Structures are given as structure tokens and as C-alpha cells.
Amino acid sequence: MVYKIRIFILLIIIILLCFLGFTHKGYIETNLLKTLLPQKVINSTDIVSIANKSSSVIKVIFENDNQEDLDKLKHDFIKQIDTDYFEITTPDVSKILNKYLLQPTNFLSKETKILLKGKKYDEIYAKSIEKLYNPTGIQLTTLDKDPYLLLDDFILSNRKISDKIDYLDGKYYDYMSIKFKKNEALSPDISNKKIRELINFQRYLSDNHSKIYLAGAPIHSYYTSTRSVTDINIICILSTLIIIFLTLKYFRDLKLLLPMALSIIFGMLLGFVTTKLWFENFQVITMVFSTTLIGIGIDYSYHYFFADKVDSKFIKNLSFSFITTVVPFALLYFTGIELLEQVAVFTIFGLLGIYLIVLFIYPCFNAVKPVKNYEPQTNIYKICLFIIFILSMAGFARLHFNDNLTALYTPTRDLLKAENLYNKISGEEAYSQIITVKADNINKIIETEEKITKELDANNIEYISLSKIFPSVKTQYENYNLVKNLYHNNLNNYSDILSANQIRKLKTAKFVPIKFDNMYLNDLMLNEKTSLIVVFGNKKLNLNEKNVGVINLQSDIRYYMTHYRHILMGLFPVVLILLYMLLACLYNYRKAFITILPSIGGIVAAILMTALIYGELNLFSVITIFLVLGFTIDYSIFRINSEENTESAVFVSCVTTSFSFLMLALCGFKLLSSMALILFFGITTSYIIGYLLIKKYFNPLLMENQNHEYAKWFQVEEQSAGKKRLYLSWFLFKIFGKNILYVIAFFMSVFTFIFASKIRKYSEKYLKTVEEYTGLKSNLLNKFKHILSYANSLVDKMLVYSGNFNESDIIFDNDADKKTLFEDIEKKCGVFFICNHIGNIEILQTLLLNQQKTPNFKVNIFMSNRQSQIFNDFLKTLKINFPVNIFQVEEIDLNTGIELKENLNKGDMVFIAGDRLAQNNDARSVTVKFLSRDIKLPQGAFKLAKLMEVPTYFISAIKIGNKYHVILEKQQNLSEKELVKSYVKFMERTIKINPFQFFHFYDFFN
């Protein structure tokens, strides 16, 4: 019943959303620039309108083997153009011409003006006569109005001589440009339909002899959008197939696809409607980012179905993962870029929809349980990670940013050919800068333009401006006066042609201003109050006029792209810190760090590998890393809580999502494909890192941490040693020498210090305990020094066993003790050493061995099971013949005693640590006061010493600087109890020499 009510409520919400979504008056925004630039930039500059102006033009090129057919081809094409939507952009000059004709002498060319100012009247006369007699020369006005043909001269001077080509490589060419009439209001559906019609005409009219090429921004957009739609459809089909395949594989039941689809559809609907209501419009590119929702929807769904039971723990995980995805997206809202604001709102509400569906609606469906679980292939993952590492390193060299919009798109070969052809044929020069001039009326605009163009002329900058075509009233008056002077001085030369009356009329003509009213020049005006000066060349323009702006589309857009990229790059660490703090509140600071680490690793690798493939990244790459973060943090959150089936759920959702993005990465639109590639790399890499880091490495510790607050030494995995690391270090040592080992040791220490919180904790406990004896504070630096000194001791051990340690670096603290020891050794009746884990006793073992001349002499060492195994394997693999008998500390019995006695009788030495309890041997311990704290020491070591009846020494080798100092104490005639007491004192003495050499990284003082 409850479920039925829930479904009912859901249906009502869906209907309500649909109603809101389709009745709300918002519109779909397809203008990429409008989506990218912040509102205040759009309002304060004309950048978008200018970009639209230049991007609404469709260029058409006609090609034919013969001129006649070429004309027919063009003619046929023009006939097909739907003039309701398109206009052929040939400027209507008749209106302007009529204005010129009203007062022809108000308009003077630059050259004529110079001549007039220089009073070179005869030159002007000669020129005009030549023009007058020019066969087929057409005069614009009658001679009695403009005898010197000054208007003809003015018009000719404004006509830009084009380098138009109509014959190239045996083919004739012609071109034209058309544009949408109302481009901004046109919905993408209609504009696409109209362009499709043009393309159909193009195909219909093209054959072996004639060809039509289409170019220009609308054509590029059409091909890109239709291709992207096709690509995305294919991707959707493939992705659905892989979801079906994986669902069948792991569940053998497709029923769960229904709730999954429901959650995604509901999420998208909620996101879409909220965004539309919030922003009044919905930007098409936001849809691209909605892929995140699909991925996360699948993610949540699989977690739900793989979960053993949907209990409070599952809900907690789901909620955490929801909150942590919301946080980075919420921050995008504050960037001030509408696109990102929309992405934020869309994703957050979409995610909320999915979250609610999973929580409340999924239980309404019958439970579907997985039939099998995924078993990760650790070794394959490691190989993959290694490859990723190599690729990332290679990518590092190629990493750079390119914020040009053109870098987001590579046109197809055909379109590129059409563009190049158009430029060649039309000889049109690409303008690079535009000056916008604003004023209340057109005459004022023109006056300002004249001021500006004066500067441009002075700097030899080429341009086209309204003022060139139509001078201001002020300039017209100036021209009138110049012409008046000409008439007074020279017009009598025309007395043959003009009548006396005509000459008189010309000389006495009054000034009549001609105003640029009721006219509109589309190419040079943005609106009634804004004109455009089109400037060629890239010379930097410094204009200090009021209400004048300089727009360099390419570089201005690049500027904003760079600016926002920087904002986002700055925001990313903030997001990480916030996320970390949030996770630290939800879990603890260490768990938070581990949760976030795979995402960071994934993002870094993704950026570097994408850089390797594309060579350059852009604003969108940076946006994408937020998406990667949103995806991958979920995997870690589910993993870190170690649910039984989590790995399967993470695996399946990772495969489906990354597969979809891999497919998308193969699509033709560079913007989409590079984003998808980052998502693919980011998700897969962080999946692998997450698995190895959380599942394989940290989780046992995390779990253990929760179960046992304190641990024995054998329960703590040796973080800095271990078989593989030992071999790797050896290998590196062979290649690079001993210094590399110390470098590795340093990094291992850093690693251990950061991640092995338990070790850090024990170090802290130790340092606190000894603080009053040593004066060392238990701060971070000292804890690190403590761990580093252990790591270095491991290096020394390796050097010792491989015979690479310099004996002169070992010093005996007391020569008398040394003498006694060597005397005992030379007696060949055996020596028993009770050593400890303070300093590095192995140093001494080699020294003593090297000084022994007896061939069969051996050192007998007690070690733990695991230690001895690693050690033996290590020596065996390295083919080091080290005369050593290893006894396992866990297996000391009567036989051990007998064997030991026999060995001692041969003159062997025995080393046994007196400060560590063997595993399972808790009962055979003795509690003593050490540095005022109770500790447990093994009875066995001291019992053996007494039993063996050979000279017994306490011994330690403490490193001070680069030298090892051997501290020695011979024990004589002491009872077992006294021996223990003496041993504790010896330990206290050695600790004070170098407190960092205390290598008990477990709860020694418990």
C-alpha cells in the first residue's frame, strides 16, 4: 500500500514537472558564446552581437568546367533559396547613391582633399577632363552639378579592389554569401532544417562538371550538431547494450533496468525543469554535461542492487556520496559563468531526483539479487596503473593550454577545403579587429568615427568605416568650402562646356547638409546607435575616446576563456579542501584523505594522458575535472566502507560509465571528445587507484583500526619493509648506488608518515614517554625523524648484508669492553648476545663475522616467522652467502636449547632480542619498569642466556651521524631476575644516546 502511494506521488510529480517544463516560457539557448561569457560582459560589450553577425553568414562557392554553366548553376541555386529565411547579402547602395546625388560636392575622396588643400586645381582639372572623355566612362551626376566628377572620384576611392579570382586550375568559380534573416530568434530546429535544404540543393545541383561548396559558421554548426547527434545516438545504443550485458551477467535479470531508467529520466526531468525555471532559458551545452547524471544514476542503481541489504549503512553511504558530489557542483554555481551555473543547478537537482528515486521508489520494485560477484584482477590493475603512470609522465611534457575557441573544433576535410577555396576565390581579407562607436545619433557617431579614423590613417591602418562612406555634416561643410575655392579659381576652364549661367550657379551654390537619415548599413552598424569600424591587421589599437570599444573577437574570447579557466583552476583546490573537510567531518581526517586520493590521482592522470593525445587543454578540460571528481568520489565512499558487494557495484558502474565516455571520445566534435577522454581516463584511473589503495592496502588497516585500538608488534604489517620493496630497492641500489636507497628511504618515510597513522601514533606514544628523559618533544617533525631513522636503518642493513658497509664506520664506545669481547670470542667457547631493537644490531653481526677467521663459524639469530622468511628469501635471491643460522622466535623449545648449546660450543655467537615478546607467547613474559612505565619482556631470552653458561653481553649499535657506536655490557654472575633488571637499565642508557633509534613501532608501552 505504502509503495503504491509512493508510485502515485511520483507520477503526480512527473506530470507536474512535464507541465512546468513544457508550459514555461523559457527558451533553449544555442549560442555558445552567450553560454560562456558572463552576463555582465554580454551586456557591457558588443562581443556577442558582433560574433553573431559574422557567424550568421553562409558562403556559397560555385565551380564549373565552363563559364556559361557556372552562371546557370549560380542562377539555379539562387532560385532555390528560401527568401523567407535567407537574404542574399548584396548591400543596397541605391539609397546612399541618391543621397550623394543631392549634393555631390559634399563628398570628397582623401586624395582630392589633399589636392584641394594644396590648391592643386589644375591637376584636379586635368584628371576630371580625362575622366570625362573616358570611353564608356559613366558619370554619376550631370556635369552642371559636378563638373570635376568629384563624386565619381569619391565613390571609386571607397570601392575596395578585391582580388577576386574566377578561374583556377581549369575551372571557373563564382561565389556569393547568404545569411539568415532573423538569426537570433531562429530555433536550431528551423535553422538546421533550412540548412539541410541548402545542402540538398547543393547535392542536387552538383554533378561531374559542376560543384557547389558551402562554408561559413552555420554550415559548420549544422554538420557538427548533426554528426554529434548521430554519434551520441550510436553511443547511447552501445552504452545501453553494455548495461544490458553486464546486468545479464551479474543479475541474470533485466527487471532492474526499469527502475534504473526511471531514476535517470526523473533526474534529467527534474534537472531540466529546475534549470529552465531558474534561468529563464536552458543552454544546449548543459545537456552535454547531463551525461554525469546518467553515469551517477547507473552508479547509485548498481550500488542499490548489489547491496546485501538496504540498511542504514547503505543509506548513509548513498547520502554521503550524494553530498560529496553536490559540493563540487555547488561551487561551480559561484563562478559567475552562466553555463557553469546551469550545469551546477541541473546536476544538483538531477542528482537529487535520482537520490530520491533510489531511496523511495526502488523499494517498490521486487528485489533483484546478483548471481555472481566481480573478482578484481589485482595484477592486471597494477600493470594498468604502471602504463597509466608512464603515459602520464609522457603527457607531462606535452601539457599546455590553448584557449582559442578554434582549438575546440576541427572541421572536416571537405569543409576546410570549402573555407580555403572561398578565401582564395573571393579574395576577402579577414578582418581582425572591430571598433564600436556609440552615440545618440548617427551624425555624432560619424563625427567620433572621423576622429578615430584620423588616427588610423596616421598609423597606416586599413579599415572600412561609416565615416568613409558618409562623412559627417562638419566634414561635408569643410568639403563644400574646399570645392567652393576650386570653383572660384578654376571653373572658368569649363567655359567651353558649361554655360555662363551654369558656372555662375555653381560658384554661388549654398551649403546643404546631407544627413545619414533613415538608412542602415548592415555591415557597418550594429544598431541605430552603434557603428562598427572594421579594421584589418593586428596592430594594437589604443583609443581613448568615450563610448568607443575595441573588439578583437579571437583574442577577446580567448581572454575570457583564459580568465575563467584560471578561476576554475583556482577553485579546484578549494573544492578539494572543502570536500576533504566535509569527508573528515563525516569520517575522520585520514579516511577522508584516502577517499579523496583516488579521485585526485585519476584527475591528474586524466589531464596528463589527454594532454599526451591532444597536446592541449582548455577551459572545458578544467570543467571536466569537476565532473570526474563528482563521479569518482562515489566509488571511494562506497569502497571505504567495505560493503561485501561494493567492488562489484563499483566495477559495473565504472565499466558502464567509462565505456560510454570512451565511445564519446571517439566522436567527431573535438570539444566533446576531449572532455569524454578526460572523463574516461579519470574514471578508470581513479577506479584502479581506488581499488589498489582502498581495497588492497588501506582497508585492512582501517578495519583493524576500528576493531583493536592497540596492537602488538606482529600485528602491525611492516610498512617500510616487505619482500617486493626489498628486491626493488636492491635492484635500484645495484644500478644507482647506495645514495638512491637513502632517497627511497626518505620517500618511504614520507609515505609511511602520511598513511600509516598507527605507526605515527606509536611513535607519538614513545616520544611522549621518553620526553622527560630525553627532552624530545612529541611533535610532527620528531615523529617523522623517528620513522626516517628506521627507514635508514633498513638501508644500512641491506648494505651490511651485501658487504657494502664500510667497517670503519663502526666504533666501539669503550675500548676495554671491546677488548674483553674479542678475548671471549677468541676463546671459541661461544658468546651470547642479548640485543634489542634500539639501533641496528645487524651491523655488529657482520663486523664480528668478518673478524672471525674460523671457516665454519656462524651467527645464530632469532627472528620472527615472517621476518626470517623474508630475510632468507632475500639472501637466497641475491645469492649472498651469509653464515647465519636463523631460529624462529615463536618456536623456541628444548631442542632449540640443545642445538644452540652445540653451536656455541663450536665458537658461534648467538643474538637474541630481549625486548620483544614472541607471538602466542604472552604468558612467558616478565613485567618490568622501563622509563617508569610497565613493559613486558620475554623470559626466554634471559633464561637461555643463563642456560647456555657462556659469556653474556648486552649489545646495541646506535647510529650517531654517519657512524655506528657499539654499546657493550658484559654480564657476569647475575641471576635471571638481575639480568632482566640490568637489561632494562642498559636499554634506558642506550635510548638516551639517540632516542630516534628506538625501533618498536607497536604498542610497546601497553
Place this chain on the structure above:
Amino acid sequence: MKKFSFIILLFFIISCPVLADVYKFPSNFESISKQIPKIHSIKCKFKQEKHLQNISKPLISSGDFEFVENKGVYFHTLYPFESTVDYTNKNYKQINDIINAISAKKYSRLEREFYFFYEGNINKWTLGMKPKKNSNAYNYISSITLNGADYINKIIIKQTNGNMTTLWFTK
């Protein structure tokens, strides 16, 4: 006599258009192309008479003319002063295109800009052209009339502002 002259004048006024007004015979390029020969390269003399609106005295000039197939025309004026106009360069591209189009009988290009009129036969023909409203020439030119046989003999260009230029070509 005065009256007679007037009648003759009246006759001319009435009859001239009837005889000479090619503009009564609209045609199209397809039929025209069959009735006008293709014009080949030629060198000859030219004479020009310009009647300018509101100017009583016509401007007369003459000189050498040359037409090079597929390239264009040169006017070398010798009277009343020496000057050369080279229509083959790109400054006069539009004019040159028209000349080339006519000589090569590529009328379709012109048909987009002009209405055609034709009278006569292949041995003696008159071709009339009036710019269409959407063409650039519409604002300046009202008509262009060409008379010819194997070659073009005479061209009359009438402008919208009342100016009229007549060009004669003679061997």
C-alpha cells in the same frame, strides 16, 4: 521650307523609333546566341560622342581600339588629348566582364543583370540591353544598344541621368 523641314523632322521623330527601337523585341540569350556571331580579336579605330545632360555641346574624342579575345579591350585616345584606358586590368573588371561575356556569347551571365532585346539577322543585327531592377547597373544605366555585323559597329550607352555615349568602330 521651314514647314517641310518640320514635317521631315516629325517623320524622323516618329519613324526612327519604329525602325531603330530594338526595345520592342524582347528576346532571350538562347535565341540571340544563334543570331550573333562570336566576336574575335580585332584592332580598329574608334570615335566617341558624349552627350551630357544639361550640356549643349557634345564631347567628341577618337583614337585606336583593340579587342583581345578572353582578355579585354584597350582604348587609346588620340584626340583631343592622348590617353590610354586599359579595361583588362582589375580596376575595370565589371566592364570587362560584360564585354567578354558579349563577345564570347556567354549571355546567361548578362541575362541575370539585363533584359535582352534583339532585332535583325546574323549579317546585320541590333542587340539591346536594359538592366534589371536588382542589378548594380540599374542605378546608372538605362540601356546599352549594340549594332553589328561580323563585329560590333556601334555602341550606345544611355545613362539614367540623361547622359548618352555613342561609340563607333571603323576599320
